[in-house]
Amino acid sequence: GAVVSQHPSRVICKSGTSVKIECRSLDFQATTMFWYRQFPKKSLMLMATSNEGSKATYEQGVEKDKFLINHASLTLSTLTVTSAHPEDSSFYICSASLAGYYEQYFGPGTRLTVT
């Protein structure tokens, strides 16, 4: 149980274009979903927290206009990287938690490369 999927697993896009990453909880309803970014050999950096039907809460230093997050349903959250630049290249991971529980269950991650 508690399976989270992400799509796509890898994406390459050109500088200036936008790319959307989907995060789905497959066997549970996720009241809260989280988006992280991870640099090579570094730990996870929380970007934003989203609750279904509400605006996302962004961490300090994360540009909300660049990283658009939508949590339209209890099983789907999307992260759109707008006007991507090479410095946005990274490993993006989402996680989800069940109502009443504190654990977060992570997706497999999306490797974004901006050329």
Next chain:
Amino acid sequence: EDQVTQSPEALRLQEGESSSLNCSYTVSGLRGLFWYRQDPGKGPEFLFTLYSAGEEKEKERLKATLTKKESFLHITAPKPEDSATYLCAVQARNTGFQKLVFGTGTRLLVSP
């Protein structure tokens, strides 16, 4: 500010050689401490949650313990398939959205 420090940064063991990973933390009221395993190019896999000092949890060759200042992940007779990065994270009681603060992890390599 909540903080998590993991040591060692990297650990190389021979198969069967038991050892422990350390996670030291400072948090304004601990709600829970979490251990995850992360394989290269994958998302973290949930292992354990510990809530209070003195608590222990076990899963196969892994055992996690918790004190008021640190947690240990004991690995007994490890196998090569235990090679991974082990991440520790804390959640403060005053966080409204179950926010986790992660350490930088311990990269474990178990040689046959």
